[in-house]
Amino acid sequence: MWSCITDFFTYETTKSVVVKSWTIGIINRVVQLLIITYFIGWVFLYEKAYQVRDTAIESSVMTKVKGFGIYKDKVMDVADYVTPTQGASVFCIITKLITTENQVQGYCPEVSCCCLSQSVLLLKLAKKHFCSCSGILTGKCVHSHANVSKCQMKGWCPAEVDTIKTTPMMEVENFTIFIKNSIRFPTFNYTKGNFLPTITDNYIRNCNFDMINNTYCPIFRVGDVVRYAQQNFTELARKGGVIGIKIGWMCDLDKSDDQCNPSYSFTRLDAMSQRTSVSPGYNFRFAKYYKMENGTDYRTLVKAYAIRFDVLVNGNAGKFNMIPTLINMVAAFTSVGVVNSTGIKIQCQSSLCTSNFSIVLCVFSVLVNRILS
Ligand SMILES: *[C@@H]1O[C@H](CO)[C@@H](O)[C@H](O)[C@H]1NC(C)=O
Ligand SMILES: *[C@@H]1O[C@H](CO)[C@@H](O)[C@H](O)[C@H]1NC(C)=O
Ligand SMILES: *[C@@H]1O[C@H](CO)[C@@H](O)[C@H](O)[C@H]1NC(C)=O
Ligand SMILES: *[C@@H]1O[C@H](CO)[C@@H](O)[C@H](O)[C@H]1NC(C)=O
Ligand SMILES: *[C@@H]1O[C@H](CO)[C@@H](O)[C@H](O)[C@H]1NC(C)=O
Ligand SMILES: *[C@@H]1O[C@H](CO)[C@@H](O)[C@H](O)[C@H]1NC(C)=O
Numbered sequence: 001m002w003s004c005i006t007d008f009f010t011y012e013t014t015k016s017v018v019v020k021s022w023t024i025g026i027i028n029r030v031v032q033l034l035i036i037t038y039f040i041g042w043v044f045l046y047e048k049a050y051q052v053r054d055t056a057i058e059s060s061v062m063t064k065v066k067g068f069g070i071y072k073d074k075v076m077d078v079a080d081y082v083t084p085t086q087g088a089s090v091f092c093i094i095t096k097l098i099t100t101e102n103q104v105q106g107y108c109p110e111v112s113c114c115c116l117s118q119s120v121l122l123l124k125l126a127k128k129h130f131c132s133c134s135g136i137l138t139g140k141c142v143h144s145h146a147n148v149s150k151c152q153m154k155g156w157c158p159a160e161v162d163t164i165k166t167t168p169m170m171e172v173e174n175f176t177i178f179i180k181n182s183i184r185f186p187t188f189n190y191t192k193g194n195f196l197p198t199i200t201d202n203y204i205r206n207c208n209f210d211m212i213n214n215t216y217c218p219i220f221r222v223g224d225v226v227r228y229a230q231q232n233f234t235e236l237a238r239k240g241g242v243i244g245i246k247i248g249w250m251c252d253l254d255k256s257d258d259q260c261n262p263s264y265s266f267t268r269l270d271a272m273s274q275r276t277s278v279s280p281g282y283n284f285r286f287a288k289y290y291k292m293e294n295g296t297d298y299r300t301l302v303k304a305y306a307i308r309f310d311v312l313v314n315g316n317a318g319k320f321n322m323i324p325t326l327i328n329m330v331a332a333f334t335s336v337g338v339v340n341s342t343g344i345k346i347q348c349q350s351s352l353c354t355s356n357f358s359i360v361l362c363v364f365s366v367l368v369n370r371i372l373s
């Protein structure tokens with residue numbers, strides 16, 4: 001026990017040996033050169049270890065869709081096909097609608113399930129033979145048409161038939177999405193938006209984003225976005241899907257302000273549903289409610305197939321700072337063997353290190369001393 005304590009309170013140092021050998025000397029210098037190259041090339045120039053980084057980007061996104069489509073001989077405008085309507089960073093453009101009109105609460109035959117006795121039905125359900133029901137089954141059988149007997153259900157009647165084939169609204173391909181994005185890096189209190197100062201009012205009114213000539217135009221044609229995400233528009237409009245519009249801000253604030261620019265990229269986010277046949281695409285239901293004169297509610301049920309767009313913003317910014325620079329310089333010189341960090345620690349503890357600034361000064365002066373001597 002006592003020997004442990006005495007062992008702990010000891011000071012040890014290493015003994016240095018000078019070997020006058022060309023081979024070992026050359027190997028030593030080559031290794032030092034490699035280490036220095038690594039630190040200068042990778043750590044300092046590539047990873048920019050002389051900067052402090054801010055990855056907590058703050059961002060706001062506003063979107064606006066424009067265009068007119070024709071669906072079942074009706075002209076559709078933004079209020080008809082965009083949901084939700086607030087212009088947030090996530091929104092859907094509806095491409096296909098299956099509407100069931102004038103539904104009221106009552107009893108009616110189910111569409112998809114054929115009538116089976118309750119016990120057979122339970123057996124089928126247990127075996128996961130799903131029949132998609134649009135109401136609660138009463139257990140009775142009714143003759144819907146011809147000879148086919150169907151389950152009776154209680155719910156919104158008539159039941160929805162969602163197997164009918166309709167063609168999607170192809171004009172969606174030509175709709176445009178306007179994106180307004182503001183970002184801020186809180187550490188540096190640096191604010192920027194995706195409208196560059198060089199962009200004129202006239203340009204914004206007429207431009208369309210493309211990867212070559214108009215990389216900073218904030219207006220995107222839906223067809224182009226889908227193409228950049230490597231998807232087939234016809235296929236996507238038919239089944240629905242989720243497309244990500246990514247805005248990346250990689251900023252080096254040591255360079256001039258006009259080098260901190262957004263870069264856009266596009267991808268399909270629901271890649272999983274593309275491959276499975278169980279639940280392909282993206283669709284959802286909503287209803288519009290009305291009241292009859294005698295007070296009974298009725299509704300129009302809509303099953304919508306939509307392309308959902310998620311605007312995702314990420315980024316980080318870096319700026320020169322003395323503290324990470326010195327820490328990495330000390331690490332670099334220590335590993336080359338030019339200075340020893342124990343020495344720096346001891347010398348700096350002995351000086352009056354009351355603030356971060358004096359620690360930095362001390363480390364710096366020791367470094368300069370070692371390099372010069
Ligand atoms: C109805 O039943 C008759 C005789 O059982 C049959 O010939 C006819 O094809 C059936 N109709 C339908 C629509 O199934
Ligand atoms: C989209 O616009 C182009 C050019 O304005 C036109 O040729 C094309 O037919 C339009 N596509 C659809 C689906 O309306
Ligand atoms: C951030 O910068 C703006 C002007 O660019 C200035 O008005 C504001 O006071 C700054 N905020 C902080 C916390 O420094
Ligand atoms: C970009 O501009 C060049 C020259 O003006 C033109 O040839 C090219 O087709 C344009 N590219 C796109 C994608 O519009
Ligand atoms: C897109 O899909 C449709 C239907 O599946 C097909 O007819 C068309 O050729 C496809 N287009 C491309 C460019 O692959
Ligand atoms: C209200 O009127 C509709 C048709 O006009 C009728 O089917 C329904 O039964 C009425 N409801 C009540 C509560 O009277």
Ligand SMILES: *[C@@H]1O[C@H](CO)[C@@H](O)[C@H](O)[C@H]1NC(C)=O
Nearest residue numbers: 013014016340342343344346
């Ligand atoms: C590191 O510096 C301390 C204090 O200056 C010294 O005692 C020690 O021998 C040095 N270690 C090496 C490996 O040079």
Ligand SMILES: *[C@@H]1O[C@H](CO)[C@@H](O)[C@H](O)[C@H]1NC(C)=O
Nearest residue numbers: 323353354355356357358359
């Ligand atoms: C050094 O800086 C850190 C963070 O910037 C701060 O938490 C700490 O109090 C500072 N130390 C001294 C001695 O000023």
